Amino acid sequence: MAYVATLISNPSAPALTYEAIHAALAVLPQAQDPVVLEDGVAVDIHFAPELAADAGALADAVRGALGDAPIDVVVQLETGRRKRLFLADMDSTMIGQECIDELADLVGLKAHVSAITERAMRGEIAFEPALRERVALLRGLSASVVGDVLRERITLTPGGPELVGTMKANGAYAALVSGGFTLFTQEIAARIGFDENRANELLVEDGTLLGAVAEPILGRDAKLATLVELRDRLHLAPSETMAVGDGANDLAMLGEAGLGVAYHAKPAVAAAAHARIDHGDLTALLYMQGYSRSEFRTA
Structure with missing residues (x-):
């Protein structure tokens, strides 16, 4: 099944750097190139785990990769967003x-x-x-x-x-x-x-x-x-x-x-x-x- 991870920072203090996006890509299976929703603020990363995924666990994994960066992570199915x-x-x-x-x-x-x-x-x-x-x-x-x-x-x-x-x-x-x-x-x-x-x-x-x-x-x-x-x-x-x-x-x-x-x-x-x-x-x-x-x- 196809999933999407959305990385979001506060528009008043953009924190979504190249390094943060790269860190997220590294932990998401079969991740595609990020889709920019707003420069420095939000991106979508579409990915496809081989088996049915635990969205919460995947979001936690991305948060772990981001460390203390002030970035929110939401993982969900691609369809019906x-x-x-x-x-x-x-x-x-x-x-x-x-x-x-x-x-x-x-x-x-x-x-x-x-x-x-x-x-x-x-x-x-x-x-x-x-x-x-x-x-x-x-x-x-x-x-x-x-x-x-x-x-x-x-x-x-x-x-x-x-x-x-x-x-x-x-x-x-x-x-x-x-x-x-x-x-x-x-x-x-x-x-x-x-x-x-x-x-x-x-x-x-x-x-x-x-x-x-x-x-x-x-x-x-x-x-x-x-x-x-x-x-x-x-x-x-x-x-x-x-x-x-x-x-x-x-x-x-x-x-x-x-x-x-x-x-x-x-x-x-x-x-x-x-x-x-x-x-x-x-x-x-x-x-x-x-x-x-x-x-x-x-x-």
Whole structure:
């Protein structure tokens, strides 16, 4: 069977040298000449092992050959690389922050809430009760501060608009699926160009947060269910889907996707996902689908 290894570095600090490419070629059986996706940033190396290969083991072998070079490696079958359904987590994935931590900062509790968030994202505590506990601490906060947080504190992860725009331009459907809050996902989805967004609803009365979230909570199981629902609605095969996230509540969704990508993720998530991006930005998800820089679009 034919496979492809994609080597990816961060576009803001290109690190893909001739030496790195040569090191990868040396460990891949029957490797062909590299296909440059962007000079210094990303290449595809097509190769053909004699027997059915373990993509994860091959990726680890290439990483070993690269040493400590800041280069991500994704190995997969050549066929079916370009996906038609894309699901993405929001906090610390499509944006650089955890929204609930930023809200907590306004009431002087960021350190406390961030510690709970970190434990939940590592899978050390269950997501749903951890969310209820954190939201309760926001009781009495004016709902108007959400707009302030969005304007002053929230930044889009580099490559996000290109990722969604390029996939949509090539016929994919994109959904933002977050364990965060609709007050944030609605705005972020519009900025980036997602087709739809799903998240939890913060309960508000007379313009004030009640310190509670509507039930049932959108967590790990709901993210998985959303992937299956959209896949079936669009009449797609599992192999035609891609998902990205960074936390433990993304694991089921990443595992069900045809290509599940752990993005700058917690260790357990990175270890379990089909692919991991530790160095690149979100354009890495385009390079692993075989897109070259000249094909990038924004929504």
